[in-house]
Amino acid sequence: MAAPTAPPVPTVRRSGRRDDTRLALLFILPASIGLLVFYFWPLVRGIWLSFTSWDLLSPAQFVGLDNYREMVADPVFWNAVRVTLLYVVINIGLQTVVALVIAVLMQRLSRSTLLRSLVLAPYLVSNVVAALVFLWILDYQLGIGNQLLEWVGLDRIGFFTDETWAIPTIAAVNVWRHMGYTALLIFAGLQTIPPTMYEAARVDGASELRMFFRITVPLLRPILGLVLIISVIGSFQVFDTVAVTTNGGPVDASRVLQLYIYDKAFAQFDFGYASALSVAMLLILVVVTFFQYRVTRAGQTDLN
Amino acid sequence: MNHARRTTATLTAALTAGTLVLAGCASPADPGAAEGSVTLDYWLWDANQLPAYQRCADAFEEENPDLQVRISQYGYDDYWRKLTAAFVAGAGPDVFTDHLTQYPGFAQKGLLRDLNTLDATADVDYGEFQEGLPDLWVGQDGGQYGMPKDFDTVALFYDTNVIEEAGLRPEDLEGLDWDPQDGGSFEKVLAHLTVDENGVRGDEEGFDADNVAVYGLASNGAGGTAGQTTWSWLAGATGWKFTDKDVWGTEYHFDDPRVQDSLEWLFGLVEKGYMAPFEEVGTEPNPQQALGSGRAAISANGSWMLGTYANLEGVDLGIASLPSGPVGHPVSMYNGLADSISAQSEDPEEAARWVEFLGSDDCQRIVGEAGVVFPARPAGTEAAVEAFAERGLDVSVFTDLVEDGNTLYFPVTDSFGSIEAIVQPIMDEIYIGDRDVSTLTEVNDRINGLLR
Numbered sequence: 001m002a003a004p005t006a007p008p009v010p011t012v013r014r015s016g017r018r019d020d021t022r023l024a025l026l027f028i029l030p031a032s033i034g035l036l037v038f039y040f041w042p043l044v045r046g047i048w049l050s051f052t053s054w055d056l057l058s059p060a061q062f063v064g065l066d067n068y069r070e071m072v073a074d075p076v077f078w079n080a081v082r083v084t085l086l087y088v089v090i091n092i093g094l095q096t097v098v099a100l101v102i103a104v105l106m107q108r109l110s111r112s113t114l115l116r117s118l119v120l121a122p123y124l125v126s127n128v129v130a131a132l133v134f135l136w137i138l139d140y141q142l143g144i145g146n147q148l149l150e151w152v153g154l155d156r157i158g159f160f161t162d163e164t165w166a167i168p169t170i171a172a173v174n175v176w177r178h179m180g181y182t183a184l185l186i187f188a189g190l191q192t193i194p195p196t197m198y199e200a201a202r203v204d205g206a207s208e209l210r211m212f213f214r215i216t217v218p219l220l221r222p223i224l225g226l227v228l229i230i231s232v233i234g235s236f237q238v239f240d241t242v243a244v245t246t247n248g249g250p251v252d253a254s255r256v257l258q259l260y261i262y263d264k265a266f267a268q269f270d271f272g273y274a275s276a277l278s279v280a281m282l283l284i285l286v287v288v289t290f291f292q293y294r295v296t297r298a299g300q301t302d303l304n
Numbered sequence: 305m306n307h308a309r310r311t312t313a314t315l316t317a318a319l320t321a322g323t324l325v326l327a328g329c330a331s332p333a334d335p336g337a338a339e340g341s342v343t344l345d346y347w348l349w350d351a352n353q354l355p356a357y358q359r360c361a362d363a364f365e366e367e368n369p370d371l372q373v374r375i376s377q378y379g380y381d382d383y384w385r386k387l388t389a390a391f392v393a394g395a396g397p398d399v400f401t402d403h404l405t406q407y408p409g410f411a412q413k414g415l416l417r418d419l420n421t422l423d424a425t426a427d428v429d430y431g432e433f434q435e436g437l438p439d440l441w442v443g444q445d446g447g448q449y450g451m452p453k454d455f456d457t458v459a460l461f462y463d464t465n466v467i468e469e470a471g472l473r474p475e476d477l478e479g480l481d482w483d484p485q486d487g488g489s490f491e492k493v494l495a496h497l498t499v500d501e502n503g504v505r506g507d508e509e510g511f512d513a514d515n516v517a518v519y520g521l522a523s524n525g526a527g528g529t530a531g532q533t534t535w536s537w538l539a540g541a542t543g544w545k546f547t548d549k550d551v552w553g554t555e556y557h558f559d560d561p562r563v564q565d566s567l568e569w570l571f572g573l574v575e576k577g578y579m580a581p582f583e584e585v586g587t588e589p590n591p592q593q594a595l596g597s598g599r600a601a602i603s604a605n606g607s608w609m610l611g612t613y614a615n616l617e618g619v620d621l622g623i624a625s626l627p628s629g630p631v632g633h634p635v636s637m638y639n640g641l642a643d644s645i646s647a648q649s650e651d652p653e654e655a656a657r658w659v660e661f662l663g664s665d666d667c668q669r670i671v672g673e674a675g676v677v678f679p680a681r682p683a684g685t686e687a688a689v690e691a692f693a694e695r696g697l698d699v700s701v702f703t704d705l706v707e708d709g710n711t712l713y714f715p716v717t718d719s720f721g722s723i724e725a726i727v728q729p730i731m732d733e734i735y736i737g738d739r740d741v742s743t744l745t746e747v748n749d750r751i752n753g754l755l756r
């Protein structure tokens with residue numbers, strides 16, 4: 001009985017599919033144009049510029065691999081790589097642990113919306129404002145942070161003016177700003193873990209700590225992997241906090257890659273070399289992201 | 305957009321229309337733009353000087369009804385980025401305030417007009433300016449790339465109350481001497497003005513150099529390549545010079561023991577407790593705040609800071625000459641700003657008329673009367689000295705340096721940006737105490753390599 005009605009269906013589907021394609025292309029078009037104009041074109045042009053010597057005002061001159069040769073021999077570049085890596089390790093390490101703890105507390109302890117909003121509040125403050133506020137709080141002479149240290153009986157610390165403290169301090173300021181956002185992402189991941197798992201574990205007499213390490217962490221792995229990839233990329237691109245608080249100093253202690261690129265481009269107008277530095281950063285990020293993806297197996301889940 | 309380039313002689317109707325469109329699209333919000341007139345864009349960075357230059361512009365417009373001047377002011381750091389971006393976009397100002405560290409690069413890239421090639425400025429007599437200032441703006445090709453507008457020198461600022469509390473009189477700060485070995489009477493004064501947490505002075509028994517309440521000398525950072533207000537007056541007083549020539553030198557002299565000893569003495573004050581450590585001041589030192597809050601007793605700074613120091617609350621401001629060094633007299637850096645004409649200007653001849661007026665006695669007197677900076681022409685300088693005197697400030701220590709020729713030029717060389725990028729962190733490192741001054745010899749080779 002179904003046979004007579006069957007033939008018209010494919011025609012309808014065919015025509016429907018054709019219409020869909022056109023409509024889909026139309027919808028994709030604006031985003032594609034944006035991607036091409038504001039992303040791929042600058043990327044290609046940036047890579048081209050890295051093979052030139054260009055000061056913005058006179059035409060770019062092709063110099064082959066000169067910029068890259070100079071870069072490999074540039075101690076400030078290698079220092080910038082080292083400083084940036086140090087920043088990323090401190091920033092991401094601290095941030096992930098703090099965010100994970102906050103997210104788990106939000107899920108297991110209190111689900112208050114008010115608390116969730118409060119945790120997210122620092123993220124609403126702009127980077128520059130957060131940096132300025134901490135610059136005041138941690139000022140060697142006038143900062144309330146150093147006053148507190150003195151009252152406790154400790155020595156004052158030049159948080160932004162001491163070579164050993166500059167990077168850890170900047171990393172911590174950004175942890176403060178980003179932890180709520182990261183916690184929220186992880187919190188969303190926690191919601192995907194079926195509550196039945198915890199019930200079963202509780203019936204078996206597992207402690208809260210054991211449940212965290214045996215259920216939460218393993219099942220959260222894909223989400224955590226994704227969060228890590230996103231936040232590591234963001235972390236490598238640190239700029240504003242450094243520009244506001246130390247401007248790369250003392251000496252080169254906080255001259256992160258982005259700041260060095262900016263310095264070369266907009267203070268010394270050496271756009272060719274700055275582009276080469278940017279390409280180096282791109283390569284570093286590609287490698288780091290690739291390994292992160294492989295190690296965390298972010299594409300797979302253990303829930304099935 | 306170069307369709308409206310024209311000379312004053314050939315003011316044809318068609319071109320006037322072109323200019324009109326230009327003036328119209330450039331200044332839709334400017335109600336003062338009369339028909340057939342040319343609007344000139346003028347940029348400067350010092351907000352304190354804006355009112356005086358606005359008065360100059362008003363006077364200029366009155367004399368030249370066919371010209372309008374539109375002034376824009378941007379903070380110093382943004383100024384250069386904005387200017388470069390404007391050059392790239394071809395939308396820069398016609399005339400702008402220029403700095404010695406920046407103009408060599410601009411001139412090299414053909415972005416500045418040689419004032420000698422324009423009608424209004426071709427016959428300016430540069431001998432009428434304060435000695436030496438116009439020479440700083442002569443490019444390597446012999447072109448005049450700036451009309452001198454003002455100059456500055458360095459002196460010591462102090463709070464008379466603090467000096468008297470220490471049992472000294474303002475006269476005791478006059479005629480001090482200094483040398484890089486033992487610091488002379490200048491170091492003795494600094495020591496005496498330094499007070500530790502227990503009230504013990506720097507030259508007394510039991511002084512605790514690690515817990516200082518008042519530093520003798522306010523820190524103004526490490527100073528970078530020029531050390532304008534930090535160390536150039538010390539090194540200069542030993543007879544040292546930055547480069548092999550007054551302008552356009554091709555060799556820096558950071559390998560000279562005289563500059564190295566001067567730096568060692570200055571940053572050695574940190575260990576003695578007479579100056580704040582780098583840790584306290586960081587990369588953005590604020591010596592006027594240190595003086596105002598009583599954290600430091602003496603602050604060396606430039607004449608352009610006069611207004612700021614005079615306005616410090618609760619400070620009875622005194623100004624003393626820099627100490628004289630081994631050469632037998634004090635030496636200050638002598639720096640001057642100038643007005644340059646952009647090569648991209650659509651109306652260079654009109655711009656030259658404005659620049660000629662900026663460099664005239666009329667305008668420089670107006671600027672002088674505002675009492676902010678010392679204008680480059682003697683008539684303007686006198687007006688400024690009078691204006692400061694009316695506020696109770698004797699500024700002769702600044703002008704004496706120029707009259708006596710006890711000055712050192714700001715280093716004008718190629719590649720200053722790249723040199724600064726190398727030297728600035730190194731000076732910071734020396735201030736921090738992590739680097740020996742003798743390593744400057746090898747740094748000197750590196751920066752001279754950039755100039756070859």
